[in-house]
Amino acid sequence: MNAEFTVEEQAFQAEVRVFFENEFPAEYRAKVDGNIRLSKEEIVNWQKILFKKGWAAPSWPVEHGGTGWTQTQRHIFSTEMGLVGAPEPVPFGMKMVAPVIMAYGSEEQKQRFLPDILASNVWWCQGYSEPNSGSDLASLKTSAVRDGDEYVINGSKTWNTYGQYADWIFCLVRTDTTVKKQEGISFLLIDMHSPGITVKPIVLLDGHAEVNEVFFDDVRVPANNLIGEENKGWTYAKVLLTHERTNIAGVPRGKRRIKALKRIAAETSDGFGDSMMEDSAFSKKLAEIEIELKALEYSELRTLAALSVGKAPGPESSILKIVGTELAQRIDEIFVELSAYNSLPFVPEQFEDGFEGEALGPGSSAASALTYFNNRKASIYGGSNEVQRNIICKAVLGL
């Protein structure tokens, strides 16, 4: 047993590290460190830098433009990316719809969609959840009725992350209402510029609108945008859900944030003549999250090692999702506690590009409450943490 990388892996790590240090633009890095959002153009530009290097989609097979890396190389890549604060490519195209197109799409669909996803020429979003279908996703109602060579779509989707930027949406739609709910669902690709689509922003509790509602009003979609067979969409979607999700645990981001906490704590007065680093209650909390992150990191490495020797992915991703999101939320809380009064001003604009007002408190103190608010979503999305616990009960404990 050992957690060390081979000489080749270490060389790869060094190469990747140098690339991120040099190629992730310094102004983007400054924004990420200051909790300022990257614009659509900046995100796309960063993904195009990765594409130019041939590193846009490490998890894809080589024939479609993937890297052919091992599990460990992919882990190293994703870790190094997280450590400099570079955003992971937006997952909806690369990691969500692309694997489904590869597995179940026609040759024509592969040719039509995959190259533009790889090159970040089109922005995809996800059309799964509906206002009345959250954790019980299979109860979805948005309908697709066949009319000649087209489907006619009516209904609405919600929680579309970055729907405002999207060119395309992949949707689960109901094509049969007479059978068991899972058996009447189809997987359909829809052009977001089609007549009859309306995107309405949803402002979240941090004052920002990163998610949207998407309304479909008699939207006509060519039937050749259907993936695979009609009414088999649930099966395809489930494959997508179990598809490998790298960095689900968020270990590198956690490490970066703990470093930031220590830096800010050293600059923050405890009110009694010392810094917050000297506060025993605070330093105990800090130690606890550092220890939890270690336990999480080694759980992730164990999972990775098992995958590397060909074991099928089990419920490990549920553990990593639960523990990773709960730890991230714990770190959010500690940021708020550390920021004290500086966490209170509600100035969402200060995290947008071009804000010229005064920053309050050391580091990114004023971002702390908004980040805390926003990130409550983490234990809800991607299958709520309760759904993940159900999966563990069923798959591991046999309950």
Place this chain on the structure above:
Amino acid sequence: MNFSYTEEQLMLQGMVQKFVQKDYDFDTRNKIVASDKGYSEDNWQTFAELGWLSVPFTEEDGGFGGSAVDLIVMMEEFGKAILVEPFVPTAVFCGELVSSLGNDSQKADLIEKIMGGSLQLACAHAEQSGRYNPASVSTTAVTEGDSIVLNGEKISVLNGANADKLLVVARESGETTAKDGISVFIVDASTEGVEIQSYTNVDGKNAAKITLTSVKISVDSRLGAAGKALPGLESGIDRATLAVCAEAVGSLEALLKKTVEYSKIRKQFGTPIGTFQALQHRMADMFIECQLARSIVIMAAMSLDSNDSDAEKSKAVSAAKSRIGKAIRKVGQESIQIHGGIGVTNELDISHLFKSVTALDVMFGNSDYHTKRFSSL
């Protein structure tokens, strides 16, 4: 990167599992706890014959290799069976002290006897006023010619009543909590002035309070250089701490497994209680705790086997002990709760596993202590 056990480790694991299944069921274990010595000498001889007592020692010292991963493989299986034989005090803790502090002749003499199963040892380090701090030593060691005279009181000496020899931590110079001035002495348990009050801990293991009144020993019984024993003592405590962490991982796995099984057969309101989501999610959380506990113990074992600095190794062990302490509370308490009334009786192994992990949480420093130590390193 490789997280698989080697062939040898799998064999070792299989051997321990086989022994435990055949010779260490719950009733047998309880009879051993109730016996005079509180452990089975026959089992101890078996351990020696099977080579288990050599596992903690390096090949240089004549042992099996001294790998920390080998150690956690064994300890986990011991933990599942709540084994009470004094493997940790004699072979791991005192073994490491002798190995890291002893001179060649002391090592040759003691290690061979430990591995052969003919010597029981106990380390008398803890004191009432010292809590978990290994540097807090008020027991004194005064040189008088060729002799050394020991005076003081030691608590929670694991295996204290059964030890042939005690490894006594005493101060030759400096203030009570000074890092310098601490030595370890080999003292025959039968030496005049050594008073041993034996008792059984909540986990069924033997321990003792030991009073030293003008105990006169030879100057040759000092283990290592005068006053310089603290680093060796800490490395001994670290290794023993890792061992009890792995023991706890085994016990927690057993608690989880037994609780899930019980929830499938115990019926209330006409249905197995395991069908209630209120209980299911608690068991899912127990499973997560067990996984995190295992991960962090593996992390610490890998660190002890690596070229990490002493401080990094100590930090890794403290991270593990701190996290395991939390897992112990959570999994232990939930196991009792999900069992309901039967969980608080003395009849089931559940309650004994619970008592055992509770003791393991305390041993060599609890969660709070190790969290603080982690911060300070």
